[in-house]
Amino acid sequence: MKALIIGGGGFVGPYLVNHLHDDLGYEVAVTKTAKEQLALSNAVVYDCDILNKSEITDVLETVRPDYIFHLAAQSSVSVSWKNPALTIDVNIKGAVNMLDAVRELDYKPRVLLIGSGEEYGHIRQEECPIIEDTVLRPGNIYAATKSCQNMLGSIYAAAYHMDVMMVRAFNHIGPNQTPLFVVADFCKQVAEIEKGIKDPVMYVGNLSAKRDFTDVRDVVRAYALLVQKGKAGETYNIGTGHALAIQEILDRIISLSDKKIEVRVDAQRLRPVDVPIIEPDISKVHDCTGWKPQIPLEQTLRETLEYWRAQDLCQK
Numbered sequence: 001m002k003a004l005i006i007g008g009g010g011f012v013g014p015y016l017v018n019h020l021h022d023d024l025g026y027e028v029a030v031t032k033t034a035k036e037q038l039a040l041s042n043a044v045v046y047d048c049d050i051l052n053k054s055e056i057t058d059v060l061e062t063v064r065p066d067y068i069f070h071l072a073a074q075s076s077v078s079v080s081w082k083n084p085a086l087t088i089d090v091n092i093k094g095a096v097n098m099l100d101a102v103r104e105l106d107y108k109p110r111v112l113l114i115g116s117g118e119e120y121g122h123i124r125q126e127e128c129p130i131i132e133d134t135v136l137r138p139g140n141i142y143a144a145t146k147s148c149q150n151m152l153g154s155i156y157a158a159a160y161h162m163d164v165m166m167v168r169a170f171n172h173i174g175p176n177q178t179p180l181f182v183v184a185d186f187c188k189q190v191a192e193i194e195k196g197i198k199d200p201v202m203y204v205g206n207l208s209a210k211r212d213f214t215d216v217r218d219v220v221r222a223y224a225l226l227v228q229k230g231k232a233g234e235t236y237n238i239g240t241g242h243a244l245a246i247q248e249i250l251d252r253i254i255s256l257s258d259k260k261i262e263v264r265v266d267a268q269r270l271r272p273v274d275v276p277i278i279e280p281d282i283s284k285v286h287d288c289t290g291w292k293p294q295i296p297l298e299q300t301l302r303e304t305l306e307y308w309r310a311q312d313l314c315q316k
């Protein structure tokens with residue numbers, strides 16, 4: 001099998017490459033932006049700007065993949081508040097460029113669009129855990145773009161009989177994630193405190209939000225199973241099914257260190273709106289593929305903290 005990962009230069013791409021190539025024996029190609037650094041021994045890497053449809057077409061015609069994983073995105077909710085136009089361009093225009101380039105091919109590869117649990121947005125307590133048919137009420141710009149991508153995927157699947165599936169991935173974490181995201185951020189701060197680079201004060205945002213955290217290695221396994229077994233036009237939640245308060249995540253990370261750490265709210269880290277809870281029902285993906293997450297949160301937090309401890313962090 002030949003897989004193409006569009007937008008493989010971020011956090012998830014290399015994990016997906018390793019799983020597809022090393023575990024499943026696929027031939028793998030990856031696109032990245034010209035600015036990104038990505039050297040992989042187990043995939044061919046192409047530069048591709050997804051805002052330029054002809055560049056996507058060129059890669060598709062060169063690689064002729066069986067499976068396409070569309071990972072390319074502006075994936076941070078907080079960045080989407082600061083740069084809404086970029087988020088809309090990359091997440092909506094980029095996705096539609098890819099879908100339309102695939103539509104014009106002389107064969108029908110399977111496409112997996114990576115959406116987000118954030119698409120559900122303002123969930124009512126009685127709707128938890130959320131099933132895929134729940135009404136979408138996105139609460140931020142990022143979530144709106146991912147909801148739009150999901151709708152575009154359904155439209156292309158129905159209108160052109162394309163083999164397109166969608167996932168709504170909930171928070172995924174692990175070593176090598178950028179500290180724009182909460183677990184990487186907290187682990188990096190602990191590592192800096194332990195190295196004496198930073199005073200023993202942990203800066204945090206909203207600790208009352210509840211989110212569902214899955215190890216990135218479990219998430220990429222679900223993606224691979226879905227392109228093998230999923231159904232065109234369908235959407236699948238990917239998460240553990242259990243949301244935890246960010247306060248609890250923070251407590252667990254701090255407990256992995258023997259430093260005494262003070263916690264201080266930093267107003268810069270608060271968002272204009274932060275939906276209180278996002279918790280998925282994962283029975284649809286489980287029934288379709290047998291997938292269940294396997295890596296315990298404790299292990300992921302420990303390995304993420306170890307990753308940051310091993311980094312050459314700048315001195316004060």
Ligand SMILES: Nc1nc2c(ncn2[C@@H]2O[C@H](COP(=O)(O)OP(=O)(O)O[C@H]3O[C@H](CO)[C@@H](O)[C@H](O)[C@@H]3O)[C@@H](O)[C@H]2O)c(=O)[nH]1
Pocket residue numbers: 075076077078115116117118169170171172180181182183185203204205206207209210211246269271274278
């Ligand atoms: N980043 C960050 N978040 C904090 C902090 N303190 C509290 N939080 C809270 O921690 C939660 C998780 O924030 P992020 O890790 O930034 O992720 P996200 O906004 O939930 O988005 C992630 O998950 C989505 C799926 O649910 C993904 O779609 C998205 O790409 C991203 O991975 C949010 O409620 C945020 O307000 C902090 O210091 N930094």
